[in-house]
Amino acid sequence: MILGIDMGASSSKWALFSGGEPTARGVYAPLSGHLYTPEARGRMTEGLAGIRAAMPTPPSAVVVGVTGLQRDLAPLIEAMLSDTFGLPVAALHVTDDMHLAHAAHFPGGGGTLVYAGTGSMAYHRTAAGKVLRAGGHGFLIDDAGGAFWQGRQGLKAALRGLDEGQAESRLAAGLFGAIGSRHWPDIRAHVYGEGRAALARLAPAVYAAAVDGDPEAQEIQRRxxxxLARLGRAVLNRSGSHEVALCGGSFNPLVRAAFVAQIGDTLTVLPGAEPLLGALALAPGPPESRNV
Structure with a gap:
């Protein structure tokens, strides 16, 4: 029984695998590797206990992909896992969330993964463990193409239209509907009260407006x-890889189509895979015992 946990900025997903197939799964609150304060460590302890309580049976191995993982804090997370699940450290594997997702698409290494969730990154890992990456610099610096970026671009366009007295566009109507108000004090409280997650949650409204024909929303999807194609090329050119996989909730059909159009036809774009499947490739023990 292999437990995979994918800790993210929007939510933490888990799945229990038996014989290579999921037998149980669930979603928990966001968890991350930013364990610098007692409060953050308390949330991690509480989160792992919540996941354990939701599982129908205990695992024999645990693989965790942690967003924002600092390698010097990996032993602390291992100790928390060991205490929570009653397993020795040898039965645990703690890595970052990108490694987990990459292993789901390229179990033996190689290939380049372009990820677009709340943020964005391109990631390549060789069979020997060498990592090449681009992006992942956080929303204050870049993260272009991800959900936060899409939501921010959409809301910026909507508010500029409001400032200029333009008729309300499909994009603006969708975003104001998602927020629950078109009045600036309410919008300000929503965005600045909840931070980047509030803007990331607006990305589906931008996509819906694009599907409905709004030209500004369509341009945001194209951009x-x-x-994301720029990120992919940055790593593909350095790695020499010719295979690329796309992962993350921000890769809606329009963004994916724009990516493929930009990346060129000399590459093989693989089907997407659930990041939690990376647990099967990374779990401690011989591969033949995991049905990888």
Whole structure:
């Protein structure tokens, strides 16, 4: 029984695998590797206990992909896992969330993964463990193409239209509907009260407006795909890889189409895979015992 946990900025997903197939799964609150304060460590302890309580049976191995993982804090997370699940450290594997997702698409290494969730990154890992990456610099610096970026671009366009007295566009109507108000004090409280997650949650409204024909929303989707293709090319050119996989909730059909149009036809774009499947490739023990 292999437990995979994918800790992210929006939520933490888990799945219990038996014989290579999921037998149980669930979603928990966001968890991350930023364990610098007692409060943050308390949330991690509480989160792991919540996941354990939701499982129908205990695991024999645990693989965790942690967003924002600092390698010097990996032993602390291992100790928390050991205490929570009653397993020795030898039965645990703690890594970052990108490694987990990459292993789901390229179990033996190689290939380049372009990820677009709340943020964005391109990631390549060789069979020997050498990592090449681009992006992942956080929303204050870049993260172009991800959900935060899409939501921010959409809301910026909507508010500029409001400032200029323009008729309300499909994009603006969708975003104001998602927020629950078109009045600036309410919008300000929503965005600045909840931070980047509030803007990331607006990305589906931008996509819906694009599907509905809004030209500004369509341009945001096109630019998102172009930005993500730029990340992919940065790593593909350095790695020499010719295979690329796309992962993350921000890769909606329009963004994916724009990415493929930008990346060129000399590469093989693989089907997406659930990041939690990376637990099967990374779990301690011989591969033949995991049905990888």
């Amino acid at each position: 998102a795909g172009a930005e």
